[in-house]
Amino acid sequence: AQSVTQLDSQVPVFEEAPVELRCNYSSSVSVYLFWYVQYPNQGLQLLLKYLSGSTLVKGINGFEAEFNKSQTSFHLRKPSVHISDTAEYFCAVPYNTNAGKSTFGDGTTLTVKP
């Protein structure tokens, strides 16, 4: 089974500053990794996913993440955040390569201040 750990429960940042949300994973098999965003009172929306190939993955809304096998990490980054990026962010991993069900991290609350 796979698991993910999100290292920061809350990340406050000022508008236009860069941000990094950290996610570490544990896996004994091939890894697929996902980042989701949950805006207030809304469902989960996929930001980006790593399946294979290039370790730098670009997603929607200017976010990107880098898969680092040696450090077992998949940190999410954005060079300049907006107020509208304020949301809960979840790192997730499929239970295994054949199963659609996902295991989610505890979430990181990103608060962007003016």
Added chain:
Amino acid sequence: EPEVTQTPSHQVTQMGQEVILRCVPISNHLYFYWYRQILGQKVEFLVSFYNNEISEKSEIFDDQFSVERPDGSNFTLKIRSTKLEDSAMYFCASSAMGGGTDTQYFGPGTRLTVL
């Protein structure tokens, strides 16, 4: 853009009552899921459903839970006798292929409050 819809957005019920949460997955998707998120906690997998049967379920999905695809468009989660601890946000999701690489599309959720 097609999306997953859920009704109602908020359901309040008394402990011991039955509730049915409804979802309309994306029309050409074949795999359906329910997740729940207790307030302040992580999103947890409940069940996956394919070809009119449960393909996987978690330990949370006990005998009080059931799922059904009563027609070609709806996917429902029934909680037979609600408990206080069932209060949570319930998310429905669907995917086209069902494997670990496939993107799951989530609905906006139903907030269930058990009094």
